[in-house]
Amino acid sequence: MDARLPEPLPPLHALLAFEALGRLRSVAAATRELRVSRAALSRSIMLLEHRVKLRLVLRYSPAVALSTAGEAYFRAVQRFALGLADELQALSxxxxxxxxxxxxxxxxxxxxxxxxxxxxxxxxxxxxxxxxxxxxxxxxxxxxxxxxxxxxxxxxxxxxxxxxRDEAIALACPTLASTARLLSPAALVRELPLVAHPSFPWRDFAPEAEGRPLLICHDLVFVLEAAARGDGIALVPGRLAADFGRAHGLVQAHERRVPARxxxxxxxxxxxxxxxxxxxxxxxxxxxxxxxxx
The missing domain is CATH 3.40.190.10 (Periplasmic binding protein-like II)
Known part of the structure; x- marks a missing residue:
């Protein structure tokens, strides 16, 4: 029978420092969140590695890399930290x-x-x-x-x-919309100015026509703002854009709706x-x- 006493847990500040470093994978981000200096963070990690007798962190820059043991221990420490927070919230x-x-x-x-x-x-x-x-x-x-x-x-x-599940619809300022409603989908794409987000390409709206958007942007809000200024017609997820459209006077420019994800x-x-x-x-x-x- 092994009469040795179990090892005590490492200090809480060292565990929390390791949890933040492993989660954020950035020394700068971890020090900001914990409100400690880089030196203090480093000392906490060194203390933890000494106490657990494992190398947990392989590299600190340009991005933090944990060892195989470090990844496994990080998951355990994160469960521990979340459990503490949840129990405290339930009790208080x-x-x-x-x-x-x-x-x-x-x-x-x-x-x-x-x-x-x-x-x-x-x-x-x-x-x-x-x-x-x-x-x-x-x-x-x-x-x-x-x-x-x-x-x-x-x-x-x-x-x-x-x-x-959303549907992509064409939104535009009232002036452009009044013209667009008189056109077929293909004519709308060929003849009127368009703005686009890569997730909602105009070829889905009119596969038979080749549109050349004036603007293609990954920022959906920027695309909608361009449509509100009258720069072009935007193909956007209808439900997601509904509040913005109402607030900025955008209207549906064509009855066609495109199934989306x-x-x-x-x-x-x-x-x-x-x-x-x-x-x-x-x-x-x-x-x-x-x-x-x-």
Missing amino acids: PSAVAELRVAATPGFARLWLAPRLAGLAHRLPWLRLRLSVSENLADLAGGEAELAIRYCEAVDPPFEALPLW RYQLVAPVGALQRPAARAFSGWLLEEAASTMAE
């Missing part, structure tokens, strides 16, 4: 739980931002840390716990909750069981249902 009404969510730029600016006041009223104990990106790397790297994406199927180790809440398998994630996803699904009903 004044405690705040943080949830890291990534969203596409268009979704964040056009749909989510106008509803954040409602989220704060519904879940006052939830602090949302929102990042804007177009890919799933933020989930795989642990930078976000949930992500809102414009996609169809997702592969393991991720799962998805559908929010809604889903907006979905994507998470690593099991992540939606965390109380903060479960509460946020419930609110998000209710808001999405309201959007579908409009």
